[in-house]
Amino acid sequence: MQTLNAMHSKKPDKIPMKNINETVYVTSGADAAAAASNTLRADVKSLSFWYGENRALSSVSMPVWDRKITALIGPSGCGKSTLLRSFNRMHDLYPGNRYDGEIRLYPEDRNLIEMDPGLVRLRVGMVFQKPNPFPKSIFENVAAGLRVRGIHRRAVLDERVEKSLKDAALWNEVKDRMHDSAYSLSGGQQQRLCIARALAPQPDLLLLDEPTSALDPIATAKIEDLLTGLRQSVTVIIVTHNMQQAARISDLTGYMHMGELIEYGDTGELFTNPREKRTSDYITGRFG
Amino acid sequence: MASSPGKQPAQPELESIVRGNRRSDLVMAGIGMIVLLVAMALLAAVFIDLAVKGWPRLINPDFYINFPSRHPEQAGILSAAVGTTLVMLVTALVAIPLGVAAGVYLEEYAARSWITDVIEINVSNxxxxxxxxxxxxxxxxxxxxxxLGETILTAxxxxxxxxxxxxxxxxxxxxxxxxxxxxxxxxxxxxxKWQTVRLYVLPAARPGILTGAIVGLARAIGEAAPVITIGALTxxxxxxxxxVQAQPPFINFEWLSSPFTVMPIQLFNWVSRPQAEFHINAAATGVVLMVMTLGMNGLAIYIRYRLRRDAR
Incomplete structure (x- = not known):
């Protein structure tokens, strides 16, 4: 069990159980106004998480705003991936994991920690660190999520696959080879294919777990561009170890350390004017 | 680069280390090659020996379309070959679905507990x-x-x-x-879980599963002991x-309850006859059996190759 978990997330050595710090929420006046006009897509409320005996998240609270890109940054083992994978209940695939707290999902305001994990995953899409297309054709990869939902009508599939591939900025490269194997694509194309696959069922929330860490700078730039383009239509949470990436593409950023959310708020504010010393140490490269 | 505090060996020493590594690589490759050649040579020797002995019968078409006979030069393997084919058909239809289903259950569904551990150890045993x-x-x-009687179904x-x-x-x-x-x-x-297994896991696992199934069938095709024990005819x-038949319902299952023999039994029967002429028949049967087994293994390799290539 431990080995399975270890594959996904580097565990923090020890989370101090005594004084759990209050997260600092950065909001400038303009942001507050923006936030007020915005709707919540999800709201994390004192979420803690354990891999067996190992506490990986300590009472994290964080609103997720609709149609914004939220970035999670922090050093290795800080719990950012663990938090991300809580949103689609990926931890439930492995034994011995435990949640405490809530993630309210809006608009219906339900705690997704208590929903059926399959139901949660039907609404929350995910893109992984390593491109992981299925050993099937390009078309079938994008159609996979639709087929899982019982959509088999050719016309519907064709239309949704095309739209998703366009959204993922891959359509022009693959439109003439839809029935080639997905493995014939380059790494960057495969990752965009995975994004198209996640977009096809029109998820309420799209999770990206260091989606560019295995890619070269050009492929990375393409993915950043397409994510920026998605901002108006999809709510995105992205985990990245690359601070420049977070600064470039996200609207909001959360800085995590040792399983805690240290600081969370407007990306510009957090990077230019961090309130917490640990945040400024990290973003100025003093550690991490 | 050379900033490590430990003393880096001098260049000639490094070269001798590389030479030593290369030498041990060569020695291991040589040993491996010899072991492989011995195994291949043994198989080839058996095969060639049987083929030479059985040659007069192997090239005679009557051998494949005649029933057994007390005249060795007229005896053939028709009933044994048909029996083997039908028995293998039953075996494949029963063993592959059951085995795959059991494997999927144990791997994907069974909760880890001492009961599954015991089942696991038992399956291996x-x-x-x-x-x-x-x-x-x-x-x-x-x-x-x-x-069920001494029938094809039982076998x-x-x-x-x-x-x-x-x-x-x-x-x-x-x-x-x-x-x-x-x-x-x-x-x-x-x-x-079922969608994941059916749509993604099983298709990706197909090369390995098919290989296992064919290797299993290739083992079954050569078995004589259990088939003799249940009382197959010699x-x-x-x-x-x-x-299949011309009249409705076009298929019938009477063959399942027929008496039969299989090729290893036929081989055993001929090899235990005192007349040397029957031993020629036995050798020829041995060649046919080996060709079938090797053919099935070859098929397994080919299927695995094809499916792996298609998956790329």
Missing amino acids: LAGVPSIIYGLLALGLFVHAFG GLVLALLILPVIIVATREAIRSIPLELREAAYGLGAD FIAFLPPPP
Whole structure:
């Protein structure tokens, strides 16, 4: 069990159980106004998480705003991936994991920690660190999520696959080879294919777990561009170890350390004017 | 680069280390090659020996279309070949679905507990049980308790039992070799367990499963002991009724309850005759059996190659 978990997330050595710090929420006046006009897509409320005996998240609270890109940054083992994978209940695939707290999902305001994990995953899409297309054709990869939902009508599939591939900025490269194997694509194309696959069922929330860490700078730039383009239509949470990436593409950023959310708020504010010393140490490269 | 505090050996020393490594690589490659050649040579020797001895019969078409006979020069393997084919058909139809289903259950569904551990150990142990024990089990259970008689069905079932562990183990290993990322991709899309297994895990595991199934069948085809134990005939001069017929309902299952013989039994029968002429027949049968076994293994390799290539 431990080995399975270890594959996904580097565990923090020890989370101090005594004084759990209050997260600092950065909001400038303009942001507050923006936030007020915005709707919540999800709201994390004192979420803690354990891999067996190992506490990986300590009472994290964080609103997720609709149609914004939220970035999670922090050093290795800080719990950012663990938090991300809580949103689609990926931890439930492995034994011995435990949640405490809530993630309210809006608009219906339900705690997704208590929903059926399959139901949660039907609404929350995910893109992984390593491109992981299925050993099937390009078309079938994008159609996979639709087929899982019982959509088999050719016309519907064709239309949704095309739209998703366009959204993922891959359509022009693959439109003439839809029935080639997905493995014939380059790494960057495969990752965009995975994004198209996640977009096809029109998820309420799209999770990206260091989606560019295995890619070269050009492929990375393409993915950043397409994510920026998605901002108006999809709510995105992205985990990245690359601070420049977070600064470039996200609207909001959360800085995590040792399983805690240290600081969370407007990306510009957090990077230019961090309130917490640990945040400024990290973003100025003093550690991490 | 050379800033490590430990003293770096001088260049000539490094060169001698590299030379030493290269030498031990060569020695290991040589040993491996010799071992491989010995194994291949033994197989080739057996095969060539049988082929030379059986040659007069192998090139005679009558050998393949005649029933056994007390005149060695007229005796053929028709009834044994048909019997083997039909028995293998039953074995494949029973063992592959059962074995794959059991493998999928153990790997994907069964909760980890001491019961599954015991089942797991037992499945592995069953692969090592002598085949005659399976014959005894089948004699008691299928022939007598169930009253199935000394029939093709019974033989197919006992051979299916015999290779079930092989197929289960192959299925589990094939499933286990599917990368975690692929499963997470499927679950991440909202697929449930059965969708994940059916749409993504099983197709990806197909090369391994098919290889295991064919290797199992290739083992079953050469088994004589359990089939003798259940009371297969050693001399049979008629064929079972054909599974297809001209009149409705066009298929019949009478062949399942027919008496039969299989090629290893035919071989055993001929080799135990005192007349040397029958030994020629036995050698020829041996060649046919080996060709069938090697052919099935070849098919397994080909299927695996094709499916792997298609998956790329």
